[in-house]
Amino acid sequence: MSDWLNQVFCEDALSGLARIPDGSIDLILTDPPYNLGKDYGNDSDQQSVAAYLAWTEQWISKALPKLKPNGSLYIFLTWRFSPEIFVMLKQRMTMMNEIIWDRRVPSMGGSVRSFSSVHDTIGFFVNRKDYYFDLDAVRIPYDAATKKARSRSIFVGAKWLEVGYNPKDLWSVSRLHKEHPERADHPTQKPLEIIERMVKASCPPDGVVMDLFMGSGTTAMAAKRCGRNFVGFELNAAYCEIIAARLASPPEQEMVKKRKPSKKTAKAEQPSTLRSKAA
Numbered sequence: 233m234s235d236w237l238n239q240v241f242c243e244d245a246l247s248g249l250a251r252i253p254d255g256s257i258d259l260i261l262t263d264p265p266y267n268l269g270k271d272y273g274n275d276s277d278q279q280s281v282a283a284y285l286a287w288t289e290q291w292i293s294k295a296l297p298k299l300k301p302n303g304s305l306y307i308f309l310t311w312r313f314s315p316e317i318f319v320m321l322k323q324r325m326t327m328m329n330e331i332i333w334d335r336r337v338p339s340m341g342g343s344v345r346s347f348s349s350v351h352d353t354i355g356f357f358v359n360r361k362d363y364y365f366d367l368d369a370v371r372i373p374y375d376a377a378t379k380k381a382r383s384r385s386i387f388v389g390a391k392w393l394e395v396g397y398n399p400k401d402l403w404s405v406s407r408l409h410k411e412h413p414e415r416a417d418h419p420t421q422k423p424l425e426i427i428e429r430m431v432k433a434s435c436p437p438d439g440v441v442m443d444l445f446m447g448s449g450t451t452a453m454a455a456k457r458c459g460r461n462f463v464g465f466e467l468n469a470a471y472c473e474i475i476a477a478r479l480a481s482p483p484e485q486e487m488v489k490k491r492k493p494s495k496k497t498a499k500a501e502q503p504s505t506l507r508s509k510a511a
C-alpha cells in the first residue's frame with residue numbers, strides 16, 4: 233500500500249501535496265476556507281481578497297496535477313468568491329454543475345439591507361468527457377405515495393420510477409446542529425449526507441478521494457464509510473485530533489467526543505498523520 237494512502241497529514245496542504253504522486257487521485261473533494269473571517273486557529277479565512285485569490289490559484293495549480301485524467305473535483309464556496317474561483321477552474325477543467333446547498337436555515341431576523349444568504353455554492357468539475365459518474369448510486373427513491381400516484385399503465389416498468397430520481401442541483405440538507413450525533417467541534421463541519429453523495433457518484437469503489445482542507449475530517453469519514461480510500465491535510469492540530477477520533481469510531485456510529493479547538497496557529501513542525509484503512 234502507498235505510504236500516503238488513508239492518512240490525514242497534520243500540515244499545510246500546499247507543501248504536503250508533494251507527497252502525492254501525480255495522476256493518482258480519482259476525486260478532489262474540498263472545502264477550503266471561504267475567507268469570511270472565521271477563526272480556524274490560523275489566518276486562512278482572514279486574508280485580503282487579493283491574497284485569498286492568489287492563494288486559491290496557488291493550491292489549485294498544485295492540486296490538479298494529482299488528479300487522474302478521468303478525475304473530478306467538487307469545491308465548496310460562498311457566492312462572494314465563487315465567480316472568481318469558478319473562472320480559475322474553468323480555464324483548466326470542464327464545469328458540469330453549480331450545486332446549491334440550501335442549509336435549511338430557519339426564517340428569523342437576518343439582514344435588513346440585503347437578502348439573507350442561506351446557501352453554499354458547490355462547483356462540480358471534470359477533467360475530460362469519460363469522467364467517472366455513477367448516478368444510480370445516488371438516486372433518491374420515490375416514496376410510496378409518489379409511486380402510487382404514478383401507478384397508471386403508462387408508468388408501469390418505468391426504470392426511473394423503480395430506481396429513484398436524479399438528486400438535481402439544489403440540495404436541501406440541514407446544516408449540523410449541536411445536538412446532531414455526527415456533530416464535531418468544528419465551526420464549518422459539512423454533513424456526511426452531502427459528502428457521501430459526491431463520493432458515491434464521482435469516485436469508483438476502491439478509488440482515492442483527496443481533501444486539502446479536512447477540518448473535522450468529514451471527507452475522510454465519508455470515504456471510509458463508502459469503501460473508498462482517502463488522503464488529506466489539516467493545518468490545525470486540534471482539528472487533527474478530532475479527525476483521529478472520528479476515524480477511530482465505528483463508521484456507523486458517528487458519535488464524536490467534543491473538543492475545543494486550539495486558538496493557536498497549529499502548523500505542525502513534525503507532521504503527524506492519521507491513518508485508517510478504508511472500510
Ligand SMILES: C[S@@+](CC[C@H](N)C(=O)[O-])C[C@H]1O[C@@H](n2cnc3c(N)ncnc32)[C@H](O)[C@@H]1O
Pocket residue numbers: 243244245246263264265266272273274276418420421422423444445446447448449450451465466467468471
Ligand atoms: C471550511 S473548513 C473544512 C471543514 C470540513 N469540510 C468539515 O466538514 O469539517 C477549512 C479547513 O481548512 C483548514 N486549512 C486552512 N488552510 C489550510 C492549509 N493551508 N492546509 C491545510 N488545512 C488548511 C482550516 O484549519 C479549516 O479547518
